[in-house]
Amino acid sequence: MQRVCFLLKVRADRIEEYRRRHANVWPEMCDALSATGWHNYSLFLRDDGLLVGYLETEDFEAAQRDMAATEVNARWQAEMGPLFEALEGERPDEAMKPLTEVFHLA
Template sequence: MSRRVCFLLKVRADRIEEYRERHAAVWPEMLDALSAAGWHNYSLFLRDDGLLVGYLETDDFAAAQAAMAATDVNARWQAEMADFFESLDGSRPDEAMKPLTEVFHLA
């Protein structure tokens, strides 16, 4: 059964426009890697103040994260994206994605 995963991150105010531009042209090999790793129906929503809401569906989030962590393209993408975020405390953005607890779903 597919699990719905939602997470929050904070994009630096001075990098919001560039973050939007980067995600308008995500590398094709990154898109392929996400799909191959089991990330489905993946969306990012960005508020004007930098609040980023991510949503995806996957069978096993830990396995999907591990599969991405094992790819070279993900390492390159995360290195380029790290400076866009606040409060990562030395983590890569993909390591800072902590799933929120789902409290309601209308099927």
């Protein structure tokens, strides 16, 4: 099982909206994440907009690819994209670049 951690940045003027939207994630979005191999998925948001994501999956590239192919993900990314800084033309799910794990206490 791969452990994946990534960082993104929520725009300072959109932090409250980001929190509100994630308080009520669409059930079909949660179902799609589970069905495409996203497990133990958590998002942590600092007050300055730094977003830390963590998930476990058998194959992160496959999980990303399979999720990107879903209709619900296309809708979610279109709505969430404007809330982020510096995506450089990418959707938020495309901008998730895994950090290198340097230590793990099992």
